[in-house]
Amino acid sequence: MNGGTTGGAGGPTITVSSISALRDAVNGTSPRIVRLETIIQGDGELIDVGSNVSILGACGGGLTGGGFRVKRGTNVIFRNLKLFKSKAPVDLIEIRTSTNIWVDHNEFYSDMDNGKDYYDGACDINHGSDWITVSWNYFHDHYKTSLVGNGDDNGAEDIGHFHVTYHHNYFQHLGSRIPSLRFGTGHVYNNYYDDIKISGIDSRLGAQMLIENNVFVNAVKPLMTLEEGGYANPVGNDWGGATPELNPGTFTTAPYTYTLGPTTGVSSAVQNGAGACKITV
Numbered sequence: 557m558n559g560g561t562t563g564g565a566g567g568p569t570i571t572v573s574s575i576s577a578l579r580d581a582v583n584g585t586s587p588r589i590v591r592l593e594t595i596i597q598g599d600g601e602l603i604d605v606g607s608n609v610s611i612l613g614a615c616g617g618g619l620t621g622g623g624f625r626v627k628r629g630t631n632v633i634f635r636n637l638k639l640f641k642s643k644a645p646v647d648l649i650e651i652r653t654s655t656n657i658w659v660d661h662n663e664f665y666s667d668m669d670n671g672k673d674y675y676d677g678a679c680d681i682n683h684g685s686d687w688i689t690v691s692w693n694y695f696h697d698h699y700k701t702s703l704v705g706n707g708d709d710n711g712a713e714d715i716g717h718f719h720v721t722y723h724h725n726y727f728q729h730l731g732s733r734i735p736s737l738r739f740g741t742g743h744v745y746n747n748y749y750d751d752i753k754i755s756g757i758d759s760r761l762g763a764q765m766l767i768e769n770n771v772f773v774n775a776v777k778p779l780m781t782l783e784e785g786g787y788a789n790p791v792g793n794d795w796g797g798a799t800p801e802l803n804p805g806t807f808t809t810a811p812y813t814y815t816l817g818p819t820t821g822v823s824s825a826v827q828n829g830a831g832a833c834k835i836t837v
Contacts, residue, residue, distance in 0.1 A: 557719065557812055558687035561656045563610030563633030564589040572596070575622070579603055582611060582624070591617070592637065598622020602646055605632055613637040615833040618663075625650040626657060636837045637662045644676040653683040663694045663832040664701075668753075672699035672731055682706035684717040690735075692724045694831030699731035699754075705738025708761060714739040715762075722747060723814070726830035732756075737763040737786070743810045744768070746817050748826040749775045759786025764807035769819040772796040792819050 567587030572578045575598055581590045584606045593614040598621035605611070605626045610633040618638030623646045626632050632654070639648040639662060648664055651657050664678040678695055681688050681704045695701050704718055718740020727734050728750045735742065736758035745768040749756055752775035759765045759781045765788040772778045772795050779800035781788050787805025817825060828834075 557689065557721070558656055561631055561633060561658045561687075561689070562608075563587075563631060563658070564608055565610070567608070575599055575603075578619075582606065582609055584609075592619070593617045595620055595638065598642065600643065600646065602650070605629060607631055609633075610635065611637065612837040613662075613832060614837075618832070619648075622646060623648045623650065625652060626654045627652045629654045629657075631656045633658045633660070634662060635660045636832050636835055638832050639663065639678075640665045641667070642675065644673055647677040647680045649679045650677065651679075651681045651685045651688060653685060655686045657685070657688045659688070659690045659693060661692045661830070661832060661835050663696075665695070665697045666699075667697055668699060668729070668731070676700060677703050677733070680704075680706075681718065681720060683710070684713045686717040687719050689721045689723075690725060691722070692826075692830045692834070694726045694728070695730060695734075696726075696728040697730075701727065701730050701733045702735040703733045704735050704740055704742070705761070705763075708738065711739055711761070718742070718763075721810075724826055724830060726750075726826045727752065727756075729753075733758065736760065737765060739763055741807055742766070743807075744770060745814075746770065746822050746826070748822050748830075749773065749778065752776055752778070755780050757788070758784075759788045759803075759805075760784035761786065763787065764805045765789070766791070766807045766810060768792055769816055769822060770794070771819060771822045772798060777801075794819050794822075 781803035
């Protein structure tokens with residue numbers, strides 16, 4: 557979307573093993589590839605990410621006790637990372653006023669033992685960010701999954717932005733916001749939802765969503781539109797016996813080429829393919 561996302565392709569590879577080295581490596585704008593080969597212990601603070609960078613994990617590489625923030629950046633890739641247990645108010649990944657970000661084949665989790673406000677978002681997108689793809693990730697054991705749009709009163713900055721795509725993600729044992737979208741345009745397809753405690757997809761405040769060939773198992777409120785004035789066009793979904801809220805909108809065709817898998821194959825494809833250590837980078 558929007559010309560594509562290449563991250564740090566063509567730049568040098570920097571392998572890091574400490575929080576200070578990680579901070580230094582991801583800052584800046586020159587193309588570079590940053591590799592995490594082990595779990596780095598964070599310091600409870602945000603790690604600010606620049607532009608034109610790929611942040612890649614070897615199998616088992618990632619971050620705990622902190623989170624990444626892309627602020628006013630562009631062309632960033634997060635792949636094959638294990639990201640877990642960052643206490644509020646630090647998200648595991650926050651995308652803020654940024655464009656062309658690809659979040660792919662990562663694992664996000666915390667626990668659900670401490671209440672919904674102990675941890676913050678797993679992958680949140682806010683302040684007019686645009687052209688974001690979240691694909692083939694495994695999100696589990698977390699309350700606040702993925703909030704797109706940080707506030708009801710932020711329409712002046714957000715309207716016309718938030719073009720987001722979520723596909724082939726495995727959402728398991730989660731609270732809500734899977735995703736929750738204010739104002740924007742969201743394409744949600746071929747995702748697998750299992751054991752959703754509060755709510756699944758939430759279209760709010762004029763958001764337009766196209767929701768195709770997803771599968772829901774034991775999901776409370778799989779689709780919400782009516783409570784806060786959002787719109788959604790669901791096609792080919794298996795709601796697992798639950799009842800979605802239907803409020804059809806105008807977003808009926810995605811503005812890019814993609815391969816839509818059959819609903820019957822979603823469970824197997826996503827459970828076998830989503831998350832970290834399923835690819836080599």
